[in-house]
Amino acid sequence: MTADTHRWQSLPPERQRHQSEALQPYATPERGAPGWTSCVLLPAEADEVAAVLREAQGTRRALVLSAGRTGLVEAQRPEGETVLSLEKLNRIISMDIAAQRAEVEAAVPVDTLNAVLAEHGLVWPMEMGSTSAATVGACVANGSAGANAVCYGTAAHLCETAWGLWADGRETGPQTGPQWFAPAPQVLAIDSAAPDVQQGLIGTQGVLGVITRLALRLYRLPVQREAALIPVADMPAAMRALALARDVFGEDVEEFEFISASAMALVRAMQGETFRWPFERDPQAAFYLLLQVKSDDTGEDLAAHLYTFLTETLQQPDDALGYAPLKALKRIRHSITEASNHAMKALAGGRLAFDTATPVEVFGDYLAALETALKSLYPQVQFVAFGHAGVGGAHLHLLGTREQPVSAHAEALVKLVFDVTQEHRGTFSAEHGVGSKWGAAFAERAQPQVVAELVAAKRARDPGHILNPRSFGLDVLARQA
Numbered sequence: 354m355t356a357d358t359h360r361w362q363s364l365p366p367e368r369q370r371h372q373s374e375a376l377q378p379y380a381t382p383e384r385g386a387p388g389w390t391s392c393v394l395l396p397a398e399a400d401e402v403a404a405v406l407r408e409a410q411g412t413r414r415a416l417v418l419s420a421g422r423t424g425l426v427e428a429q430r431p432e433g434e435t436v437l438s439l440e441k442l443n444r445i446i447s448m449d450i451a452a453q454r455a456e457v458e459a460a461v462p463v464d465t466l467n468a469v470l471a472e473h474g475l476v477w478p479m480e481m482g483s484t485s486a487a488t489v490g491a492c493v494a495n496g497s498a499g500a501n502a503v504c505y506g507t508a509a510h511l512c513e514t515a516w517g518l519w520a521d522g523r524e525t526g527p528q529t530g531p532q533w534f535a536p537a538p539q540v541l542a543i544d545s546a547a548p549d550v551q552q553g554l555i556g557t558q559g560v561l562g563v564i565t566r567l568a569l570r571l572y573r574l575p576v577q578r579e580a581a582l583i584p585v586a587d588m589p590a591a592m593r594a595l596a597l598a599r600d601v602f603g604e605d606v607e608e609f610e611f612i613s614a615s616a617m618a619l620v621r622a623m624q625g626e627t628f629r630w631p632f633e634r635d636p637q638a639a640f641y642l643l644l645q646v647k648s649d650d651t652g653e654d655l656a657a658h659l660y661t662f663l664t665e666t667l668q669q670p671d672d673a674l675g676y677a678p679l680k681a682l683k684r685i686r687h688s689i690t691e692a693s694n695h696a697m698k699a700l701a702g703g704r705l706a707f708d709t710a711t712p713v714e715v716f717g718d719y720l721a722a723l724e725t726a727l728k729s730l731y732p733q734v735q736f737v738a739f740g741h742a743g744v745g746g747a748h749l750h751l752l753g754t755r756e757q758p759v760s761a762h763a764e765a766l767v768k769l770v771f772d773v774t775q776e777h778r779g780t781f782s783a784e785h786g787v788g789s790k791w792g793a794a795f796a797e798r799a800q801p802q803v804v805a806e807l808v809a810a811k812r813a814r815d816p817g818h819i820l821n822p823r824s825f826g827l828d829v830l831a832r833q834a
């Protein structure tokens with residue numbers, strides 16, 4: 354697609370950018386090849402967004418939405434389209450401390466909101482590595498899931514009401530976010546490849562319209578938090594530990610993350626002498642679990658409660674107790690992506706990154722099957738797995754070497770990962786969304802009814818096909834339907 358070079362009539366010139374140095378950051382996605390654009394629009398009010406959408410429909414000029422630009426599926430990457438940046442819709446409108454509710458514009462960064470909420474003992478609990486820039490509206494639109502989704506659900510569940518505009522510029526009216534109930538182990542807990550068009554703009558990832566304002570469900574900051582790193586021999590053992598933790602701590606299991614030995618090795622290599630191992634000796638485990646529990650009871654001895662769980666329920670020997678300050682354990686978990694980036698540069702063989710999920714009851718078997726298949730067919734590929742075991746979510750990084758780059762087998766590797774995921778009733782995109790990156794996978798692997806409903810909703814809400822036109826592969830799907 355060639356770049357759209359015309360000026361827009363619906364916004365004053367000071368809300369438009371056309372100079373190449375101002376455009377470059379908007380064309381560069383978090384991951385993947387840079388895109389290109391010749392215009393960025395910066396509306397500061399919902400009415401201005403509506404005017405832009407109407408002009409786009411009238412002139413059939415395509416728009417790509419941009420907010421904090423931390424998305425990992427290239428939804429925000431323009432290929433000649435004008436970029437519609439929401440960054441100026443960044444006001445906190447009101448807070449009702451007693452009702453635990455905040456009304457905000459869509460592009461307030463998560464950390465900005467939480468810094469204000471913390472003063473009132475409240476939190477909007479989205480814990481991700483990207484929250485300094487990622488915006489609340491994008492999280493809700495994408496159904497993003499943080500490390501604590503096992504406790505609070507996805508951002509869609511943390512949204513009481515969203516207001517916005519359909520892609521034709523008309524107001525949507527209020528749309529209600531779903532309530533979170535910890536799903537049964539046999540149910541897929543998170544699946545951003547199955548958008549529900551009945552939810553309107555919530556979870557449909559910006560292909561039907563733009564969220565401009567939200568009322569968010571807030572939580573009290575827990576009075577206490579404790580965490581431990583638990584070494585386990587395999588993922589089925591990890592899932593047994595999750596079931597036991599749920600029995601003992603119930604809804605106070607705030608996080609249940611897993612780190613494979615290969616992911617831990619990358620962190621140790623990157624951090625070098627500054628790495629702090631929370632064990633007396635290296636337990637040489639296949640996986641490490643980061644269990645975080647919380648309590649709202651000031652009188653409870655949560656540390657003792659956790660210690661009893663580790664030693665008596667899980668029967669961990671004293672020298673395998675990974676007990677350390679929460680911050681130190683979090684530093685390990687949140688360093689994995691950076692460590693993988695370092696390794697990728699050093700190995701010079703590229704990386705394929707996936708974000709899959711399966712029902713919790715088969716998650717352990719799933720990872721074991723995937724590792725076995727990869728090892729037997731592609732022994733040269735380094736398999737790094739980590740993520741949200743509490744909801745059956747896995748971030749998978751496949752690293753190549755200079756001699757054996759992953760690009761040589763990219764198609765076959767993607768197919769292998771997605772086939773094994775599907776065999777375990779899983780999804781190829783748990784929480785990062787579909788974007789343009791996984792458009793072909795959506796057409797091929799999503800439930801036909803989900804595809805048909807999204808295509809029909811796209812036609813109804815975006816008659817000119819102007820908003821995020823390539824996301825979900827909708828440019829191709831709309832032509833086929």
Ligand SMILES: Cc1cc2nc3c(=O)[nH]c(=O)nc-3n(C[C@H](O)[C@H](O)[C@H](O)COP(=O)(O)OP(=O)(O)OC[C@H]3O[C@@H](n4cnc5c(N)ncnc54)[C@H](O)[C@@H]3O)c2cc1C
Nearest residue numbers: 420421422423424428482483488490491494497498559564
């Ligand atoms: C280091 C790192 C860690 C991450 N960890 C996680 C994680 O743990 N879990 C997770 O789920 N994601 C994670 N992400 C991905 C990312 O942060 C989320 O997808 C987030 O929702 C993107 O927010 P953003 O404001 O940056 O959106 P952008 O990247 O600017 O936008 C992406 C797309 O979202 C849609 N969108 C944005 N705003 C709106 C709106 N107001 N209305 C409608 N559609 C909109 C559009 O389609 C847009 O193209 C991570 C990213 C990074 C870089």
